[in-house]
Amino acid sequence: xxxxxxxxxxxxxxxxxxxxxxxxxxxxxxxxxxxxxxxxxxxxxxxxxxxxxxxxxxxxxxxxxxxxxxxxxxxxxxxxxxxxxxxxxxxxxxxxxxxxxxxxxxxxxxxxxxxxxxxxxxxxxxxxxxxxxxxxxxxxxxxxxxxxxxxxxxxxxxxxxxxxxxxxxxxxxxxxxxxxxxxxxxxxxxxxxxxxxxxxxxxxxxxxxxxxxxxxxxxxxxxxxxxxxxxxxxxxxxxxxxxxxxxxxxxxxxxxxxxxxxxxxxxxxxxxxxxxxxxxxxxxxxxxxxxxxxxxxxxxxxxxxxxxxxxxxxx
Amino acid sequence: xxxxxxxxxxxxxxxxxxxxxxxxxxxxxxxxxxxxxxxxxxxxxxxxxxxxxxxxxxxxxxxxxxxxxxxxxxxxxxxxxxxxxxxxxxxx
Numbered sequence: 241x242x243x244x245x246x247x248x249x250x251x252x253x254x255x256x257x258x259x260x261x262x263x264x265x266x267x268x269x270x271x272x273x274x275x276x277x278x279x280x281x282x283x284x285x286x287x288x289x290x291x292x293x294x295x296x297x298x299x300x301x302x303x304x305x306x307x308x309x310x311x312x313x314x315x316x317x318x319x320x321x322x323x324x325x326x327x328x329x330x331x332x333x334x335x336x337x338x339x340x341x342x343x344x345x346x347x348x349x350x351x352x353x354x355x356x357x358x359x360x361x362x363x364x365x366x367x368x369x370x371x372x373x374x375x376x377x378x379x380x381x382x383x384x385x386x387x388x389x390x391x392x393x394x395x396x397x398x399x400x401x402x403x404x405x406x407x408x409x410x411x412x413x414x415x416x417x418x419x420x421x422x423x424x425x426x427x428x429x430x431x432x433x434x435x436x437x438x439x440x441x442x443x444x445x446x447x448x449x450x451x452x453x454x455x456x457x458x459x460x461x462x463x464x465x466x467x468x469x470x471x472x473x474x475x476x477x478x479x480x481x482x483x484x485x486x487x488x489x490x491x492x493x494x495x496x497x498x499x500x501x502x503x504x505x506x507x508x509x510x511x512x513x514x515x516x517x518x519x520x521x522x523x524x525x526x527x528x529x530x531x532x533x534x535x536x537x538x539x540x541x542x543x544x545x546x547x548x549x550x551x552x553x554x555x
Numbered sequence: 556x557x558x559x560x561x562x563x564x565x566x567x568x569x570x571x572x573x574x575x576x577x578x579x580x581x582x583x584x585x586x587x588x589x590x591x592x593x594x595x596x597x598x599x600x601x602x603x604x605x606x607x608x609x610x611x612x613x614x615x616x617x618x619x620x621x622x623x624x625x626x627x628x629x630x631x632x633x634x635x636x637x638x639x640x641x642x643x644x645x646x647x
Contacts, residue, residue: 439619443639458641459609459610459641465621465622468622469622470618470619470622471618471619471621471622472617472618472619473612473614473617473618473619473637473639474617475617
């Protein structure tokens with residue numbers, strides 16, 4: 241396939257069968273390989289759509305400064321788009337995100353402002369909102385509340401899946417900004433009666449939730465619970481186990497949040513198989529494992545990897 | 556047998572510091588009422604007049620109870636209920 245530029249190669253990612261992990265010939269799993277996007281993650285779709293829309297609305301001019309709270313992938317996607325389009329980028333990132341992501345961001349020329357590890361992404365959002373208020377010249381695209389994020393998936397991810405797999409019964413993805421699930425979910429619901437939209441959210445250790453006041457939680461503005469049919473909370477241990485299973489059984493080297501999504505997908509497929517129902521379950525592989533090697537997730541025993549992951553944000 | 560309920564750090568002042576407690580009931584609402592008999596004030600931190608509080612997530616065997624009937628979700632002995640504050644997570 242030939243494209244005029246890197247950005248033109250966005251999307252149209254492969255959908256591959258996972259025959260060895262599928263519980264039955266009638267209950268099949270399919271992986272949507274979003275690591276095959278320009279910077280290696282599903283976030284390229286949202287970044288491109290958010291920047292394009294801001295340009296159309298006249299919010300961005302050459303040399304403009306973008307500001308974004310991100311645990312990494314969105315930052316990397318935005319950094320690439322910003323470099324090609326001539327913008328500066330400042331990322332607010334929790335200090336407990338992987339070294340690979342920081343190195344990539346710095347290489348793309350982004351400036352990183354660290355937010356405290358305790359509180360995770362909630363804290364990054366809070367810090368970024370304060371910075372945006374203090375610096376009215378900066379443009380915060382704000383992936384958690386920007387409709388262009390979910391629209392990217394409504395216009396691209398959803399149609400791609402339906403075209404490749406008209407018999408789709410379940411769509412499973414990680415829950416972060418909720419953009420992937422909201423956009424793809426809405427599109428599929430309009431075209432596939434009774435399609436199940438399933439979220440897999442990371443469950444971290446004490447450090448991340450630790451001192452969070454229960455009245456000051458965070459629900460992304462994009463989130464609309466009516467789009468979902470189930471929502472799983474997946475522990476680091478389960479996510480790690482499934483990430484390794486993907487590699488062991490199907491040869492797929494994926495990031496840890498993909499293991500979490502697979503965990504939920506397997507539960508849905510097993511449920512359908514047990515009930516004698518046909519199922520074609522699509523699970524989103526949000527990124528590859530490369531960005532997490534330094535977390536120790538892929539070396540030693542599962543127990544060792546789990547201990548090393550404690551306190552780190554893996555999605 | 557009973558139902559294990561895991562309590563987040565921020566609410567352990569209601570459980571005497573315990574990370575997890577046990578209770579019984581046929582529904583989540585019944586379970587929370589049962590817990591409230593021993594851990595006074597806990598229920599009110601999780602539930603208001605309209606149901607589960609906005610920034611409280613409750614999982615029944617790892618599934619969000621909001622998709623299982625909310626406070627009416629059926630629970631049984633051997634289940635695990637996990638309470639967590641809502642956070643921004645995911646591959647963002």
